[in-house]
Amino acid sequence: MDILVCVKRVPDTAENEISVNGSGTDIERDDLVYSVNEWDNYAVEEAIQIRDKVGGSVTVISVGDSESEEVLRREMAMGADKGILISDGAFEGSDGKGLAVILKTAIEKDKYDLIFTGAQADDGAGQVGGMLAAMLDLPYASLVNFIEVSDDKKIKIGREIAGGQQEIDEIDLPCVLSIQTGINEPRYVGIRGIRKVASVEIPVLGASDLGIDQGLVGSAAAKVSRVDYFMPALGKGAEILEGSIEEKADKLIELLKSKGGIK
Amino acid sequence: MAFQIFTYILHKDGVVDDTAAEMAAAAAKLDPAASVTAIVVGSKTDPVCSSLTASFKEVWKIDNDALAYPNSEVIRGLLANVIPKGSIVLIAHDHFGMDLSPGLSVKLDGAYLPDAVGFEGIEGGKLKAVRQEYSGQVSTHVLCDISGGAVITIRPGSFTALAAGSAGGSVVDKTGDALTSGMPGGKRRFVEVIEAEVGDVDITKSEVLVSIGRGIGEQENIEIVNELAKAMGGDVSCSRPIIDAKWLEKSRQVGTSGKTVKPKVYMALGISGSFQHLGGIKGSPFMVAVNKNPKAPIFQVADIGVVEDLIEFVPMLTEKINEMK
Numbered sequence: 235m236d237i238l239v240c241v242k243r244v245p246d247t248a249e250n251e252i253s254v255n256g257s258g259t260d261i262e263r264d265d266l267v268y269s270v271n272e273w274d275n276y277a278v279e280e281a282i283q284i285r286d287k288v289g290g291s292v293t294v295i296s297v298g299d300s301e302s303e304e305v306l307r308r309e310m311a312m313g314a315d316k317g318i319l320i321s322d323g324a325f326e327g328s329d330g331k332g333l334a335v336i337l338k339t340a341i342e343k344d345k346y347d348l349i350f351t352g353a354q355a356d357d358g359a360g361q362v363g364g365m366l367a368a369m370l371d372l373p374y375a376s377l378v379n380f381i382e383v384s385d386d387k388k389i390k391i392g393r394e395i396a397g398g399q400q401e402i403d404e405i406d407l408p409c410v411l412s413i414q415t416g417i418n419e420p421r422y423v424g425i426r427g428i429r430k431v432a433s434v435e436i437p438v439l440g441a442s443d444l445g446i447d448q449g450l451v452g453s454a455a456a457k458v459s460r461v462d463y464f465m466p467a468l469g470k471g472a473e474i475l476e477g478s479i480e481e482k483a484d485k486l487i488e489l490l491k492s493k494g495g496i497k
Numbered sequence: 498m499a500f501q502i503f504t505y506i507l508h509k510d511g512v513v514d515d516t517a518a519e520m521a522a523a524a525a526k527l528d529p530a531a532s533v534t535a536i537v538v539g540s541k542t543d544p545v546c547s548s549l550t551a552s553f554k555e556v557w558k559i560d561n562d563a564l565a566y567p568n569s570e571v572i573r574g575l576l577a578n579v580i581p582k583g584s585i586v587l588i589a590h591d592h593f594g595m596d597l598s599p600g601l602s603v604k605l606d607g608a609y610l611p612d613a614v615g616f617e618g619i620e621g622g623k624l625k626a627v628r629q630e631y632s633g634q635v636s637t638h639v640l641c642d643i644s645g646g647a648v649i650t651i652r653p654g655s656f657t658a659l660a661a662g663s664a665g666g667s668v669v670d671k672t673g674d675a676l677t678s679g680m681p682g683g684k685r686r687f688v689e690v691i692e693a694e695v696g697d698v699d700i701t702k703s704e705v706l707v708s709i710g711r712g713i714g715e716q717e718n719i720e721i722v723n724e725l726a727k728a729m730g731g732d733v734s735c736s737r738p739i740i741d742a743k744w745l746e747k748s749r750q751v752g753t754s755g756k757t758v759k760p761k762v763y764m765a766l767g768i769s770g771s772f773q774h775l776g777g778i779k780g781s782p783f784m785v786a787v788n789k790n791p792k793a794p795i796f797q798v799a800d801i802g803v804v805e806d807l808i809e810f811v812p813m814l815t816e817k818i819n820e821m822k
């Protein structure tokens with residue numbers, strides 16, 4: 235089974251407090267810690283487990299700037315066989331469709347039985363996998379939290395639906411799946427693992443290498459574009475307890491008592 | 498120019514989902530002059546369709562026994578057969594909408610705007626919308642060129658439902674048009690739905706929930722929360738990363754893909770406040786958030802906020818409660 239996993243380098247929200255910069259044009263990027271998108275990491279782990287069971291290969295691919303190489307290397311340290319970086323100034327400002335076009339062009343250069351994306355990334359859009367499938371005319375399933383490879387024509391999958399229920403489907407190969415967290419337990423990657431793949435060459439492909447129709451990508455083709463960032467104001471806002479940590483605990487206990495929170 | 502807007506209706510067991518009235522509100526906000534058509538796909542949908550005629554001028558029905566379970570691979574093909582290019586299609590951003598919509602926007606050759614939480618008007622063919630990124634830590638304004646049509650998913654709960662009016666709408670049967678070339682989407686076949694596991698504690702019945710998120714840091718720290726829950730007479734629940742790490746049973750997860758809870762008091766400890774988590778909390782409980790990040794989105798929805806490291810704060814709180822008792 236030859237498996238391709240699309241991965242993205244993102245600010246690690248578990249490590250960072252994300253805030254807006256002074257002019258609202260971007261998030262504050264100084265001191266941000268980056269890592270691989272959490273959902274993509276589960277997708278790579280799943281691909282590796284399938285390959286180890288039935289044979290084949292795992293390729294990780296990323297569209298991004300030169301720094302995205304580090305996440306490809308990290309996923310190769312996990313066990314992916316090959317990395318491909320797609321990078322070109324002409325891709326800047328692409329919307330979801332533009333990204334899907336870029337990936338589609340790269341995917342058509344090879345043959346894959348399974349194509350994975352994460353269920354979503356830092357922008358919460360969850361769009362590239364579904365678009366890619368439609369452009370490649372392949373079947374698609376999102377939020378996949380279970381995969382059983384039965385034969386080389388079709389596989390059995392589970393999708394996460396509402397309220398902890400799971401939808402079981404059968405899907406023909408090749409197909410595109412977006413992978414949900416919790417499908418497996420991604421292995422730990424240590425410094426030593428990363429060192430091992432430090433000198434493996436990762437090819438970098440640009441628009442002309444891929445032969446991409448430049449009218450379909452980049453900011454000029456984008457139908458969706460971000461104007462600015464701002465801090466959300468959803469509700470009325472909590473009353474923030476002030477004082478020392480002890481005083482906060484005392485105040486909270488009084489409030490909890492009055493609301494029936496201490497039985 | 499007025500837009501032709503379609504809204505995809507979610508329904509189950511003959512009952513229209515709450516999001517239908519929210520989609521109607523979103524459509525009205527997008528373009529008050531637009532004609533809005535509801536689309537119902539399923540099997541034995543007549544009761545659903547007729548109940549929608551109070552809210553929509555036109556209700557399109559695509560009805561067939563093979564459509565009893567909503568398989569989005571099938572439905573995408575059907576919709577692409579009947580929805581004219583250039584239309585705007587509104588769909589709820591849930592597990593079904595996420596499955597259906599990105600590909601539908603490719604089929605209809607329109608823009609795709611995912612998970613919108615607000616609309617702020619149209620200028621020169623471009624819709625200004627509000628989205629969130631980084632699990633709700635920041636918001637963005639985006640411009641979406643809808644002049645050539647668009648598929649837009651709407652976050653459930655972000656538009657206030659329109660009360661059913663007296664639209665006096667009519668039902669149009671589109672089944673024939675949708676199925677002109679047979680049933681599409683045969684490459685993904687629905688097999689079954691597996692029900693959620695039943696756990697040792699039913700958190701949907703708890704009056705006091707002490708809920709933990711990724712901020713708990715390590716599995717062994719859960720003990721301090723167990724003790725707080727015991728002191729308060731409540732139960733422990735959690736956000737999704739705790740389940741993904743297999744630190745607690747799936748039946749303890751609160752949220753859209755977990756349980757819907759209705760406690761009197763909800764303690765959110767080290768939980769950032771993503772909409773998928775908040776979507777599982779109903780009945781406006783008294784909510785306390787403990788988080789070391791003063792900008793965490795949870796503080797916008799909680800009643801009381803404590804900006805502290807929970808690893809320090811929780812044991813102190815437990816001790817004080819136990820002393821008082």
Ligand SMILES: Cc1cc2nc3c(=O)[nH]c(=O)nc-3n(C[C@H](O)[C@H](O)[C@H](O)COP(=O)(O)OP(=O)(O)OC[C@H]3O[C@@H](n4cnc5c(N)ncnc54)[C@H](O)[C@@H]3O)c2cc1C
Nearest residue numbers: 710711712736737752753754755767768769774789790807
């Ligand atoms: C289709 C789909 C369905 C989903 N369904 C659900 C669902 O049902 N339920 C759910 O919960 N999520 C669900 N999610 C995931 C959701 O998007 C978020 O990723 C998740 O809710 C985040 O959990 P969290 O708040 O615990 O973690 P994070 O967002 O990482 O937040 C951790 C918080 O802890 C704080 N913190 C860290 N250390 C400390 C400390 N020592 N003391 C105090 N505070 C600290 C941080 O400041 C941060 O605010 C779903 C996602 C998708 C895509």
